[in-house]
Each structure stands twice: as structure tokens, then as C-alpha cells.
Amino acid sequence: MVRTYEEAVAWIHGRLRLGMKPGLKRMEWMMEKLGHPERRVRAVHIGGTNGKGSTVAYLRSILQAAGYSVGTFTSPYVEQFNERISINGEPIRDEEIVELVQTIKPLADELEQTELGGPTEFEVITAMMLDYFGKKNIQDIVLIEVGLGGRLDSTNIIYPLLSVITNVSYDHMNILGDTLDQIAAEKAGIIKSGVPLVTAVNESEAWDVIAKTAAERKAKTYRLGVDFTVSDRQATAEGEQFSVMTPFAEYPNLRISMPGAHQVENAAVAVMAAELLRLGYSFLIDPEHIADGLATAAWPGRFERVSDHPLIILDGAHNEAGIRALVETVRTHYPDKRVHVLFAALTDKPLERMIQRLDELADTITFTTFDFPRAAAAEQLADLSSHRHKASTGDWVGWIGGKKNQMGSDELLLITGSLYFISEVRKLLKNNAK
Known part of the structure; x- marks a missing residue:
């Protein structure tokens, strides 16, 4: 029982x-x-x-x-x-x-x-x-x-x-x-x-x-x-x-x-x-x-601004249409920002097309993975990117901490991909804020 x-x-x-x-x-x-x-x-x-x-x-x-x-x-x-x-x-x-x-x-x-x-x-x-x-x-x-x-x-x-x-x-x-x-x-x-x-x-x-x-x-x-x-x-x-x-x-x-x-x-x-x-x-x-x-009305993890200084936005764009809408929204609302992307996704998504769209938006793009059964490896995602300033990391917690300390007022950290990943990141950032 x-x-x-x-x-x-x-x-x-x-x-x-x-x-x-x-x-x-x-x-x-x-x-x-x-x-x-x-x-x-x-x-x-x-x-x-x-x-x-x-x-x-x-x-x-x-x-x-x-x-x-x-x-x-x-x-x-x-x-x-x-x-x-x-x-x-x-x-x-x-x-x-x-x-x-x-x-x-x-x-x-x-x-x-x-x-x-x-x-x-x-x-x-x-x-x-x-x-x-x-x-x-x-x-x-x-x-x-x-x-x-x-x-x-x-x-x-x-x-x-x-x-x-x-x-x-x-x-x-x-x-x-x-x-x-x-x-x-x-x-x-x-x-x-x-x-x-x-x-x-x-x-x-x-x-x-x-x-x-x-x-x-x-x-x-x-x-x-x-x-x-x-x-x-x-x-x-x-x-x-x-x-x-x-x-x-x-x-x-x-x-x-x-x-x-x-x-x-x-x-x-x-x-x-x-x-x-x-x-x-x-x-x-x-x-x-x-x-x-x-x-x-509010809905967590959907273009959610979780920090102003530095500017950090979470968005659970987990398919090609979601990424397309995300890119358009960033360009409309933050046209003057340098955009740093952190991306993690599941293996059963159209990853190549999703990453291609993020490549076009990002000034830098970093790929990571997280503890979930179908999560794609960071290196697997990075291999699909053609960005000049791409990187991969297995330690997204440490990476976010370091990035926050380096960012200026003209920069935006956009964390996106699987909603399961966004959930983990959101918990981390909310706990840190407390």
C-alpha cells in the first residue's frame, strides 16, 4: 500500500x-x-x-x-x-x-x-x-x-x-x-x-x-x-x-x-x-x-525573464516551430543585444533544423546535456552546428555560473530547448536567487 x-x-x-x-x-x-x-x-x-x-x-x-x-x-x-x-x-x-x-x-x-x-x-x-x-x-x-x-x-x-x-x-x-x-x-x-x-x-x-x-x-x-x-x-x-x-x-x-x-x-x-x-x-x-x-496570465518557462542583471531568458522551444517563434521574438524585443545561447534537447527532435535557426540568431552558442533518458549528448548537438563560436559542456550548472559573471548590459543569455531541461535550469536559478 x-x-x-x-x-x-x-x-x-x-x-x-x-x-x-x-x-x-x-x-x-x-x-x-x-x-x-x-x-x-x-x-x-x-x-x-x-x-x-x-x-x-x-x-x-x-x-x-x-x-x-x-x-x-x-x-x-x-x-x-x-x-x-x-x-x-x-x-x-x-x-x-x-x-x-x-x-x-x-x-x-x-x-x-x-x-x-x-x-x-x-x-x-x-x-x-x-x-x-x-x-x-x-x-x-x-x-x-x-x-x-x-x-x-x-x-x-x-x-x-x-x-x-x-x-x-x-x-x-x-x-x-x-x-x-x-x-x-x-x-x-x-x-x-x-x-x-x-x-x-x-x-x-x-x-x-x-x-x-x-x-x-x-x-x-x-x-x-x-x-x-x-x-x-x-x-x-x-x-x-x-x-x-x-x-x-x-x-x-x-x-x-x-x-x-x-x-x-x-x-x-x-x-x-x-x-x-x-x-x-x-x-x-x-x-x-x-x-x-x-x-x-503567466506561464513558466515560456520566454520567461528570470534575471534582469544579467539578462537571462528561459524558453522551452522544443521543436522547429517553437525555435522559429523564439528567434523572431528575440529579434523583435531585443534587437540590440548580443545573444549567447545555451541549448539542450531530446534525441527524437529535428535537431539539425532547430540548431540551424539558433546558429543564425546567436553570437555564441553552447550545447549541453542533462540527466534525462532521451537527452542528446552535448557533442552530438555541437556536431550539428556550423557556428564559428560554438562550444559544448557537460557541466551546465558551472557554465551558467561563469557566464553570469562575465556578461555586460548589452548581452542576453538565452537558455532554450527541452522543457525538461528548462525545468532543471529554472529550479537552479530560483534557488540561487533565494
Whole structure:
């Protein structure tokens, strides 16, 4: 019997040995045993390649500003495991994790003896979340982020009020497919019959798949740039300012603190989603709730300025589209800075194309590795770079300490790559700051 928080988390992470097993059969089995808690969760389902977490943050902040209690399910975590299941941005308590594991572990043990086999780590965490929000602590609404893909993701057991697909680009190609239409077909799997869809997908190859699926399922679609639009965007010292026009209202001079054109898109998607919750499900959301919610929204590890002197920014850009958005944001907001890049990534990413884009931005670039099963070696990453001033290090902790002491006011240290790596760096810098 699991009795402590440490035992509970160790058991959950122990499920990693089972790897990924796409499909919903094990989730259906567990939901049946639990009395179908997923049917009692009022949810928004958020998928896409990039921007899921930021979109969750914007929409949560809007709903909170309107006075609602909002559950969220996100991954990966940045500071502590518990934040994957949160209420109003606050991770659930250690004791609650223990109670949930005490409920789910006997089911996992029983399931392991069937032909379906034992549930994976992500399936276990998803079942914990649905049991929590469906039975133990029911919320006004729960924002559920897709883990990987959509069609066969364990979160796809839900039937949401609203579906969101932020965008479609290349990532996890060994699982989702190596063309945009294949990847889009997996993302489109979360579209449910008669459930409205909000999306910022703009690549024609991906959009054709999304539009066809939505039409087949009679899901009314709201597409950024067509059904709702962004205008008057300008970079500010604090982030971004812009206006959003939906089919139902206009929201001028909105502000966000997370910089980048991609964050403006994520925020606009959240505004459209909030509109549909107001109109379709009687959520009492006023224009000031939208403005206040966007202005106060934050998401750790996404172009996060963790130090001003010296200037250090963390960004979990973990695929080519993420790196592209990061490079554009740095050039827009810090055009006069000398940029030093520290990069670490997982081996299953399009590393050559990612590094090529960073090479074009950086004045110097240093590659490192970290303690994670799929982390690429520092030398492997450096071999893919053609930069004149490239280096590699196995000691990123010491390297950051040394770099901080050398930097001047005209320099920027940009630490990017895997979100798992960003999580480790963030912990180090926060502890040092204390």
C-alpha cells in the first residue's frame, strides 16, 4: 500500500517503463471501474503542436477573472509534479496525490493482469485527474491539455464543451507521422460531434484535414485569421498589445506579458474560446474579465525573464516551430543585444533544423546535456552546428555560473530547448536567487 507522497510519485514515475501505448482501451476500462468520472467533468480540450500550455494559462486567467473555479491538467511540470493537476493555478496537495494513487493503483494492478496490459504513466495521471475533477473536487470548468497527438491520447476519453487545436507543425514524427496531413489527422482526433472547435491552424495541408474532420462531425469551426482576427499588434516593453475581433464582439488594446507573435495568437484563441463559453454555455464573462485575465496570465518557462542583471531568458522551444517563434521574438524585443545561447534537447527532435535557426540568431552558442533518458549528448548537438563560436559542456550548472559573471548590459543569455531541461535550469536559478 502506498502511504507517502514520495512512494506515490515513485510509483507513478515507475510506469515510465511501459513507454507509450497509444489507444483508449485501458482508459475506458479504468473509467468503467471508477464509475465514469469523465462524464461529470465540464471541460475544454486543448490540443496542437505548440502553445497548448500558454493557451490554457490565458483561458484559465480569463475564467478566474470572471470568478470561476478552474481546474487544469497540463504537462510536463516545471517546478513540482503536483502542478500537472491544479486548481486556479495552485497545484493539488501532496496528500491528495497519495489518495488518488491509492484509488488508481489497485486498478492498474488489476488491469495489468488482463490482455490490455498495465496503464502507462500518462494514462495513470489522466485517470487520477479525471477521478479528482469528476468525483473528489468538481470544478466550474476544467482545461485539459492533450498529452501527445489527440486521436489516441488518453485525454480523448472526455466529451468536452469546446475543443481547441492551437496549430499543427512537425513534432513527434516517429509517432504521429512525418507529413503535416498525417500529424493533423492525429490532432483532429479530438474533434467531437457537434462540439465547437477553435483553431489557429494556418498551414493549408493541415487545415484541409481539420476542416474535413470538423465538417464530418458537424463541429462548427472558428479559425484565426478567418472567423476571428488580430489587428494593431505592437511589441511593448512589457510584452504585446493588440486587438481581437470575433464574430460577436471587438476587444481593443488587449495586453499580455508573454512576448511574441505566437503568444498573441494563443491569447486570441483563448479570447474566442471564452466567447463561445459565454454564448454557448452561459458563462458570465465580461470584456473586462478578458482584458484583466490576459494581462495577468503567466506561464513558466515560456520566454520567461528570470534575471534582469544579467539578462537571462528561459524558453522551452522544443521543436522547429517553437525555435522559429523564439528567434523572431528575440529579434523583435531585443534587437540590440548580443545573444549567447545555451541549448539542450531530446534525441527524437529535428535537431539539425532547430540548431540551424539558433546558429543564425546567436553570437555564441553552447550545447549541453542533462540527466534525462532521451537527452542528446552535448557533442552530438555541437556536431550539428556550423557556428564559428560554438562550444559544448557537460557541466551546465558551472557554465551558467561563469557566464553570469562575465556578461555586460548589452548581452542576453538565452537558455532554450527541452522543457525538461528548462525545468532543471529554472529550479537552479530560483534557488540561487533565494
